[in-house]
């Protein structure tokens with residue numbers, strides 16, 4: 001059973017992404033209302049070895065030795081904010097050694113980008129995906145619920161500084177929650193900001209899975225389209241075009257159950273997403289999920305007529 005390696009998951013932004021969890025449990029500087037992982041257990045800005053780099057890299061080497069199909073990308077993220085792990089530089093270097101032909105991406109909520117040391121470490125990645133949901137301070141506080149000293153302006157400046165220092169690709173993410181951060185004021189501020197930042201891509205997304213608060217809801221497709229156009233996004237970001245594995249195969253059931261437990265601990269997913277990302281047959285995935293649900297290991301929740309499975313029960 002892997003503790004820190006999960007997936008691959010099908011990511012609309014990156015393709016088949018093998019996830020590395022640098023926190024091990026929900027440790028974050030924010031507690032976003034839409035978070036897929038659930039409520040933040042430890043809200044902090046303290047950098048430390050939340051997960052020992054050696055243990056994580058040993059797991060990655062073991063995953064590779066099992067002979068799985070190589071992912072499109074290795075993504076550092078997991079159950080919280082990955083830059084909080086003070087072993088970030090060692091982990092990035094280790095990924096390169098173990099999977100030399102696979103690009104490495106880092107997801108970040110941008111709250112530590114005011115730290116020059118963190119930015120320097122991120123420069124070793126191929127892609128950095130910072131998020132910034134609102135430049136209206138009151139919306140930012142309401143939707144992201146950060147530590148008191150963290151501001152939208154500070155995050156925005158940190159992303160600007162990283163843009164200047166980082167030669168890899170920078171994909172900015174804006175996640176819209178209906179009634180929380182989809183105001184005209186925010187759109188106008190982000191438009192100016194993006195024109196100045198010139199990221200390689202802007203991904204405007206909305207909730208597609210259950211979040212932490214039931215009141216956090218997706219915006220409608222019209223709003224999403226309008227924001228995407230205004231911020232210069234030329235793709236739908238839905239993941240429809242993400243590459244699929246070559247062919248589905250029947251997997252060893254114990255191994256499949258372990259992989260499902262690891263991936264569902266980080267992100268609620270449907271049977272079809274899970275099957276496509278893991279390269280497994282949908283019927284077999286469904287069977288194993290039913291067994292896990294019966295054993296109380298995972299839970300089902302319906303969103304927009306789709307059944308999502310998750311390791312945490314949603315409110």
Ligand code: SF4
Nearest residue numbers: 028031032035080109
């Ligand atoms: S969505 Fe990201 S930044 Fe927000 S609480 Fe979850 S892990 Fe932290």
